[in-house]
Amino acid sequence: MNDHAPQPWVHRIRLMRHATLAAATAGIALTAFTPPAAFAAPRPDAVQQRLDALVKDDGMPAALATVKGRDGRNRTYTAGLGDLATGARVPVDGQIRAGSNTKAFTAVVILQLVAEGKVGLDASVDTYLPGLLRGDGFDGRTITVRQLLQHTSGLPEYMESPALSDFTTIQYRYFEPRELLDGALSQKAMFPAGTSWMYCNTNYLVAGMIIQKVTGRPFGEEVTKRVIDRIGLRHTYVPAVGETALREPHPHGYLRTAPDKPLVDYTDMDSSMAWSAGAVVSTNTDLNTFYSALMAGRLLPAAELAQMRTTVPADVLGPGVRYGLGLQSRPLSCGGLVWGHGGTAAAYRTRGGVTDDGRAVNIAVTVIPDGPAAVHLTDAVDAALCR
Numbered sequence: 001m002n003d004h005a006p007q008p009w010v011h012r013i014r015l016m017r018h019a020t021l022a023a024a025t026a027g028i029a030l031t032a033f034t035p036p037a038a039f040a041a042p043r044p045d046a047v048q049q050r051l052d053a054l055v056k057d058d059g060m061p062a063a064l065a066t067v068k069g070r071d072g073r074n075r076t077y078t079a080g081l082g083d084l085a086t087g088a089r090v091p092v093d094g095q096i097r098a099g100s101n102t103k104a105f106t107a108v109v110i111l112q113l114v115a116e117g118k119v120g121l122d123a124s125v126d127t128y129l130p131g132l133l134r135g136d137g138f139d140g141r142t143i144t145v146r147q148l149l150q151h152t153s154g155l156p157e158y159m160e161s162p163a164l165s166d167f168t169t170i171q172y173r174y175f176e177p178r179e180l181l182d183g184a185l186s187q188k189a190m191f192p193a194g195t196s197w198m199y200c201n202t203n204y205l206v207a208g209m210i211i212q213k214v215t216g217r218p219f220g221e222e223v224t225k226r227v228i229d230r231i232g233l234r235h236t237y238v239p240a241v242g243e244t245a246l247r248e249p250h251p252h253g254y255l256r257t258a259p260d261k262p263l264v265d266y267t268d269m270d271s272s273m274a275w276s277a278g279a280v281v282s283t284n285t286d287l288n289t290f291y292s293a294l295m296a297g298r299l300l301p302a303a304e305l306a307q308m309r310t311t312v313p314a315d316v317l318g319p320g321v322r323y324g325l326g327l328q329s330r331p332l333s334c335g336g337l338v339w340g341h342g343g344t345a346a347a348y349r350t351r352g353g354v355t356d357d358g359r360a361v362n363i364a365v366t367v368i369p370d371g372p373a374a375v376h377l378t379d380a381v382d383a384a385l386c387r
């Protein structure tokens with residue numbers, strides 16, 4: 001989100017393309033996958049201590065986590081307050097806005113369509129959306145579907161448009177996908193397609209439009225049918241048009257507009273501004289289930305999963321981070337990689353993923369952290385997987 005005279009919180013949101021919605025507001029199973037039951041942690045441990053520190057030392061209103069160990073059991077944790085106004089406790093495994101984790105869902109649907117022969121990874125965007133992408137330094141005839149999913153298209157960021165420069169004015173505003181895209185088309189390309197890498201939400205906006213064009217069905221319906229229902233994500237959904245409240249127990253999320261201003265309760269919102277780039281609502285446990293099922297081959301054939309895991313350097317996201325097709329890998333301090341995505345909505349941030357040996361973690365906080373707090377959130381994921 002861009003503004004000619006941006007406030008500090010706007011700067012954080014504009015960094016979204018630099019950090020997997022990391023300082024920003026910026027997948028076909030043949031058998032059902034039933035997640036293990038969640039178990040509350042019986043006593044404070046390394047994970048609980050990290051969450052407590054995120055609240056006490058870093059000022060997060062709430063932090064909540066689900067950790068799946070080698071035994072396959074999910075253990076849940078909470079810290080802080082679920083509602084600052086009432087002092088209510090944090091719901092165990094409460095729903096959160098999952099932000100750019102949505103990109104992994106979107107990429108899975110595209111790759112399923114690739115496996116079905118309906119989309120070509122190296123076909124041009126114009127093959128499916130003729131004439132849609134024309135602008136200063138970019139052309140849909142020379143941008144491929146793969147480049148969209150891997151953030152190598154060079155398309156400009158729609159979140160930088162003036163219409164999205166102040167979240168407080170658009171909390172309940174509905175945006176059509178084409179309206180969001182127009183905010184990008186008026187800008188200059190970041191680089192020629194295929195010559196560099198930069199995180200950009202516009203890529204997944206266009207991917208969502210391809211899904212709708214190829215299937216003839218709404219984006220949310222395709223994600224629900226092909227991913228959410230397929231693996232039994234009972235607490236995950238794509239919000240319907242006009243839906244602003246979360247459906248199940250949840251911690252409130254807060255928007256920080258400036259360091260010296262009170263937090264704004266941004267729990268309820270029209271998530272159409274994020275659409276196929278970031279609108280999914282989920283829980284920590286469901287996100288663990290999703291990434292576990294994905295990496296176990298329950299959502300994609302082997303060939304398409306291999307494509308998804310084929311990565312390019314994305315060091316701007318952190319040392320050693322690499323980005324595949326809607327999926328990123330990050331080195332762990334104890335060796336190996338964690339595979340996931342993470343996401344930031346206007347008032348929530350999630351970090352986590354799964355390892356090749358089946359461990360999984362997802363941690364959510366209820367205000368966008370910056371500076372040391374953002375690092376501490378990522379470190380908490382590492383600590384949970386390496387304890």
